Amino acid sequence: MRSALAVTLRILRQFKHDPRTVFMMIVAPVLALFILNTIFGAPDYEPLVLTEAMPGDFVAALEAADARTESARQDDALERLAAGEADGFVMLDDETLRVWVEGSDPAKTGAVLRAVTRAQSEALVSLELDLKPITLPGGYEIDPWQYIDLPSFKPPAEPEVTYVHGSEDMRVFDYYGPVFIGEFIFFFVFITSGISFVRERTGGTLERVMATPIHRWELVLGYVQGFGVFSLIQTFIVAWASIYFVGFPNLGSFWLVLLVAESMALVSLSLGILVSEYATTELQVMQLMQIIVIPQILLSGMFDLTQTPVWMQVLSRLFPITYGADAMRAVMLRGEGLAEMGPDLLVLWGFFVVLFAANIAALRKYRRI
Helix, strand or coil: CHHHHHHHHHHHHHHHCCHHHHHHHHHHHHHHHHHHHHHHCCCCCCCEEEEECCCHHHHHHHHHCCCEEEECCHHHHHHHHHCCCCCEEEEEECCEEEEEECCCCHHHHHHHHHHHHHHHHHHHHHHHHHCCCEECCCCCEECHHHCCCCHHHCCCCCCCCCCCCCCCCCCHHHHHHHHHHHHHHHHHHHHHHHHHHHHHHHCCHHHHHHCCCCCHHHHHHHHHHHHHHHHHHHHHHHHHHHHHHHCCCCCCCHHHHHHHHHHHHHHHHHHHHHHHCCCCCHHHHHHHHHHHCHHHHHHCCCCCCCCCCHHHHHHHCCCHHHHHHHHHHHHHCCCCCHHHHHHHHHHHHHHHHHHHHHHHHHHHHCCCC
């Protein structure tokens, strides 16, 4: 154990004299999360919808549906759509509501169509409210709705929504926040540990250490402890900054968030060391990262896989990041405790034990004991 402690202290001293690595492991993830949150957490896009001879109630309903409106003739409107200067154009053709959209950006197209649909509903409700009983001479009263069959004009009842988890203020990007926290920690720890171990080997440090009476398991333990201490600091800062600075929601315990994130960091650390034992250069570590880490990031919860082929869903369950992402969401978005996210945590630690043993076995090419 004293040999493992000596390796741990040496790794920590290296971090002390390597500010670039410290920057990459701590500042870079927080900066990336802040930029992503700023971009994807911005208010919903307000489309520019051009109109020609539309009723005032309809235009007002469009603006109430968070759309910007301008009046324009059809020819001018279509030219502006073709030039990308507007997102949609609405006009009445006889009794048909005709809608043109610019179409190159599905998000903007969807915003236009949602605004028009909502405006139709609001305008119809307004029409119903304006249809009051008519009193004729002699006191005879007529209800217009006896002669108009427009069931779609009936205003929808205002629903009462209860949120089991989250709130009405929750943004779409907030759902992905916990995943990004875990993925960034996994990504940067993998790069740092992998490149650092390659430098140890190519610089001759590993051979000199293996020439001492140290067991292979002590060497692996020393590296895991050394990088683990620093990854714990990194994890704490990134998790704290993501919740209290960037603003990701957290309904659970911050310490459980830290536990899950550090578990992911230890798995990434062990995987990075294992990969670096088979890489001869730092470039090869980066190349292997594209094969090993990038697929995990894409299949770990960033996208909904429920409609993908079964083999892809099964493949995603073979990656440790998947279980880390599930555990992070369980704590931060649903406020669950250790009992609920415990199975995912156990799987992460199972990955860590397997990778730790694999690292010990991989060092046999340097020494059998």
